[in-house]
């Protein structure tokens with residue numbers, strides 16, 4: 001394609017509201033334009049890359065017998081009423097009303113649609129398993145869209161759904177998808193790790209997230225070098241090894257602690273270590289309040305709390321709610337004398353006694369508080385975040401942390417939707433059974449961004465050849481120079497026979513052309529400049545910066561070699 005006909009509005013300066021590298025480069029390379037917060041247009045270069053990523057996704061889906069369909073973004077609320085999810089999603093679910101006053105959701109995901117589609121068609125176990133997928137825009141009204149395509153409100157997802165008569169069949173498809181995802185991320189040259197994840201509200205039991213490694217990633221992965229163990233930190237199990245250090249139970253004592261609000265302040269005031277302090281938190285679970293106790297040097301893991309209570313509705317109680325229940329302010333809360341609400345504690349709280357805790361009175365705390373004598377813990381459990389260096393649940397060694405961008409997730413859904421929506425099949429005994437489901441998502445537009453996060457330098461993007469918008473970038477330095485223009489035109493025509501060629505034929509200064517070429521990041525570059533008269537051109541490899549003076553007669557061979565050596 002000639003750049004004089006193209007639409008690549010590159011920018012010179014970095015847009016200041018773009019915090020992530022990929023967001024900056026997507027804007028600078030003229031690949032996206034923001035329409036609204038979290039809503040973007042994909043411009044020609046981005047669209048070409050998306051097409052290539054989607055082509056790889058399609059190939060890998062077809063390879064495991066997953067068949068492409070296309071479902072509507074407009075989802076009638078009736079289906080969400082059937083699944084019971086209409087009331088359970090708040091502002092994130094974009095809703096609208098049609099001209100007849102009927103309510104719709106703009107699809108954030110398609111479990112309801114696909115289940116209603118399949119239940120009307122597949123009646124017998126003989127017709128199962130079936131796996132269907134689509135690639136389509138999704139809508140989620142994120143509270144804080146950020147980092148460009150990494151967290152948008154309208155984004156492109158490949159979502160697949162599978163229907164089974166048996167758990168074994170679901171397991172086979174789950175494994176197929178797991179391998180297909182690994183193939184896809186390898187083929188787009190993305191460094192990734194599959195991690196054990198939490199299935200959250202979607203239900204089901206078993207799920208893995210695919211994390212692209214990148215500092216900007218909002219997820220933290222706990223992994224070990226010794227094995228392929230990796231878990232989203234939300235889910236990473238803490239192996240509780242009792243390390244009981246109890247002393248003689250001392251008498252409960254109330255101490256005046258003016259201005260002490262945090263665990264650290266309490267530790268400093270009492271001349272104790274942070275891990276000798278126990279924090280008390282009031283959590284709202286559904287519509288009731290509970291207290292959680294956790295050691296001063298640990299953090300409460302809200303996802304583990306949600307999973308324990310089996311609900312998404314878990315949040316820290318507000319100051320007003322705390323005062324209403326405890327008649328005390330956060331910063332001086334404690335379990336002593338609390339019997340109106342249940343008390344839960346992280347396992348590690350059992351290791352120490354004679355605890356320093358809030359006295360439920362501003363500026364006062366207790367020392368020597370002891371479970372059993374002074375308060376009752378309803379249940380101890382794994383309620384905290386794992387810390388770097390602690391042992392991995394599979395015994396493969398101490399965990400390390402890394403940041404990741406969630407670019408995919410595979411779920412075993414079970415019968416949550418088929419039960420609720422009466423998607424049944426007749427089994428071999430002719431008995432109606434709910435179909436067993438799996439669902440599998442890839443963030444296609446997010447994957448594009450993750451590739452940029454992992455493949456760029458200070459001058460711009462460095463596309464892996466599998467998804468590069470073009471293979472070869474031909475640049476004529478000065479098209480006004482007849483010899484240069486003719487040679488460049490000729491090379492554009494010749495190389496277009498075997499490669500996808502972007503041809504910078506613009507009347508622009510050389511510097512502008514080279515800057516733009518670095519930004520756009522086509523893997524190989526042929527520069528037709530002053531030495532055109534001698535039949536010499538310059539070849540540049542974008543990834544390494546290597547440059548070669550090449551006689552036109554050797555150019556085809558040189559490009560072939562360099563292209564095959566590209567990652």
Ligand SMILES: O=C(C[C@@H]1CCCCN1)Cn1cnc2cc(Cl)c(F)cc2c1=O
Nearest residue numbers: 089092093108109140159202439440441
């Ligand atoms: O989407 C999934 C699970 C899988 C992911 C892979 C493809 C199929 N679905 C989970 N999820 C995430 N955010 C959501 C946001 C809204 Cl507003 C909603 F109404 C529903 C969901 C929701 O269900």
Ligand SMILES: [Mg+2]
Nearest residue numbers: 209219232406
């Ligand atoms: Mg997540």
Ligand SMILES: [Mg+2]
Nearest residue numbers: 197209406409
């Ligand atoms: Mg997820």
